[in-house]
Amino acid sequence: MEKTTSDTTLHYDTAAPKWRDKMRTLGYYDAYLRFLSAEQRAPEPKSRVVDIGAGTASFAEAWVAIHGPPSEMTLLEPSHVMVKQGQDALRARGVEPSIAQGMLGSVELKPADVALAAHVIEHCPDALNALEQIRDLLRPGGRLYLVVSKPHWCNAIIWLQWRHRTFRKEQILGLLEKAGFTCDREFSFPAGPPSRTSRGILAHRRV
Numbered sequence: 001m002e003k004t005t006s007d008t009t010l011h012y013d014t015a016a017p018k019w020r021d022k023m024r025t026l027g028y029y030d031a032y033l034r035f036l037s038a039e040q041r042a043p044e045p046k047s048r049v050v051d052i053g054a055g056t057a058s059f060a061e062a063w064v065a066i067h068g069p070p071s072e073m074t075l076l077e078p079s080h081v082m083v084k085q086g087q088d089a090l091r092a093r094g095v096e097p098s099i100a101q102g103m104l105g106s107v108e109l110k111p112a113d114v115a116l117a118a119h120v121i122e123h124c125p126d127a128l129n130a131l132e133q134i135r136d137l138l139r140p141g142g143r144l145y146l147v148v149s150k151p152h153w154c155n156a157i158i159w160l161q162w163r164h165r166t167f168r169k170e171q172i173l174g175l176l177e178k179a180g181f182t183c184d185r186e187f188s189f190p191a192g193p194p195s196r197t198s199r200g201i202l203a204h205r206r207v
């Protein structure tokens with residue numbers, strides 16, 4: 001049976017206290033660091049960054065670890081319990097994030113230079129629509145660092161708890177193209193659970 005959106009948020013409220021540690025232990029935080037540093041860009045202190053489906057803000061934290069504090073960091077997240085943990089984690093790094101509590105598509109923000117979205121479109125009822133909503137949060141040329149679940153038996157087990165979707169490579173590349181993104185780079189996580197469950201894609205908004 002599919003979970004409704006509010007079921008999912010309640011489920012994440014419950015998972016929140018252990019989520020950040022779990023992201024560390026399972027290697028997702030390191031995986032995000034590697035993905036964000038793969039291009040060896042110069043630090044981008046002036047960027048406006050939004051972490052979509054931020055959870056406890058592991059992806060945003062990885063951004064700050066690599067680029068330093070951005071001019072603005074927004075955490076878009078429906079679970080107030082998850083996002084409170086994320087806020088605390090970023091404050092510990094000297095960053096005061098703006099909190100946009102709500103679902104993707106339900107909040108309006110200033111156009112971002114960079115969107116981070118890890119393991120979130122898997123939960124959205126229509127993945128193409130979700131990617132279009134992410135595109136609309138970016139300025140033209142703005143970059144999306146997307147991490148999505150891929151078909152693997154590990155995800156079959158995770159699905160029993162989370163009822164999330166997985167995407168084949170051609171499928172997610174096709175959706176990004178349709179949503180108005182150009183894919184710049186695919187990233188394979190080298191080790192541990194992220195290598196089995198997920199793939200990274202760097203794309204930019206075409207217009």
Ligand SMILES: C[S@@+](CC[C@H](N)C(=O)[O-])C[C@H]1O[C@@H](n2cnc3c(N)ncnc32)[C@H](O)[C@@H]1O
Nearest residue numbers: 012053054055058079082103104118119120123
């Ligand atoms: C698998 S967790 C990932 C959290 C974080 N990105 C990370 O990598 O640790 C998915 C997150 O997306 C949020 N979420 C689910 N549906 C969403 C939606 N429609 N819009 C925005 N966030 C959503 C959940 O509340 C949850 O915190």
